[in-house]
Amino acid sequence: MRHEIVHNRFVVDQLRAKGAVFVDELTDVPSGATTVLSAHGVARSVEDEAERRQLPVIDATCPLVTKVHIQGRRYAKAGRRIVLIGHAGHAEVIGTIGQIDAPVLLVSSAEDIATLQLDPATPIAYVTQTTLSVDDTRGIIAALHARFSDVIGPDVDEICYATQNRQTAVRKLAEVSDMLIVVGSRNSSNSNRLSEIGTEMGIRSYLVDGGDDIDPAWLEGVETVGVTAGASAPDALVDSVIARLRRLRELSITQLEGVSENVEFSLPPIFRRPPVAANAASNAPAARMAAR
Incomplete structure (x- = not known):
């Protein structure tokens, strides 16, 4: 596994006990070893290196992180300067910068906006690290709109x-x-x-x-x-x-009401089993079900 699959010591230790080996870079992966990419996503250069070495890859990138990558590439293709709201050095930020085919300006606070060496008329598009504070992100977005006349980007509701x-x-x-x-x-x-x-x-x-x-x-x-x-x-x-x-201590436990999370993501393709048809007549419906 390249980097910790998620930032939780218990999860990582459980996987290590089952035989997973965690490495910092692909150069540490032996030839032919199944290679898992972490949920935080990786730069395209990492994907290209894995392909060049013909490593069997399981991409565990969170679909919400992949969505940010797609947004960034789309904004860059439209000719906008990309501003990434995130924390320098975080694995997700490194991966996102490496997924966008254009220069990316990283900011982590509203104060950082004033330091950007850009004309106020520059078309700006922002994307965000998915694990940021909603309040902090809202403030940075407001600062972008205050300084630049043409700003687009996802709503804060699209944070993870x-x-x-x-x-x-x-x-x-x-x-x-x-x-x-x-x-x-x-x-x-x-x-x-x-x-x-x-x-x-x-x-x-x-x-x-x-x-x-x-x-x-x-x-x-x-x-x-x-x-x-x-x-x-x-x-x-x-x-x-x-x-x-x-x-x-003696306890009484109360669970506060909140949002019920029922979002599910598909497994990586390598783990998906194709539907098995019992006979020719049932094959077509099974294929349609798989397509949905």
């Missing part, structure tokens, strides 16, 4: 739905909690942002990998603990936090 839903939910959670526990790894951008939102709303917020990270001293004087999780944190980790809290 899993990120957006969790940010909305954690604000509601912080209103009824004395303390916030966010389940997620420290290299997870969206998990860190959830913790930051809790702090901004005036409550102590802790980012933990699981129940074992909870310090009993955190609970002194606390009546209500809010628990939430980053987009890549498995349910088992949330369960471990609940179990740890139950061992430390």
Whole structure:
């Protein structure tokens, strides 16, 4: 696997225990080894190198990240200067820049807009890292519109739905909690942002990998603990936090109402099995079903 498939230590450790080998670059992949590309996406140069080496590739890029790549290429083809809103060095940002066939200007704050060496009449198109704060992204987009006369790009609603839903939910959670526990790894951008939102709303917020990270001293004087999780944190980790809290204190658990997530993505083609026809008469309907 080139880089961590998602930014969650538990998931990565589970895969490593099953025999997965994580590497930084394709040069570390032995010839002929099945190669998994992470959910954050990769630059075209990485895809080209894998093809040149004839590596069997499983592309695990999140479809929402792929959508950003497609948007960026479309805007570049239309002759617009591309502004990417994101964090320098993040795997998704590196991959997105490498997927767009034009220069990409990276900004991470509204203040960065003033430093862009561009004429205010320059046609601008922006795309975003999918795991950013909705509020921060909205402010940067507003700054772009304030400085440039011709700006287009996706609405903030097109930021990753899993990120957006969790940010909305954690604000509601912080209103009824004395303390916030966010389940997620420290290299997870969206998990860190959830913790930051809790702090901004005036409550102590802790980012933990699981129940074992909870310090009993955190609970002194606390009546209500809010628990939430980053987009890549498995349910088992949330369960471990609940179990740890139950061992430390008597608990009553309430789940706040929120958006029900029922989005499903197709498996990579290598894992899809073609429909099996029992006879010639059933073959055509099966083919039509597969096409849908």
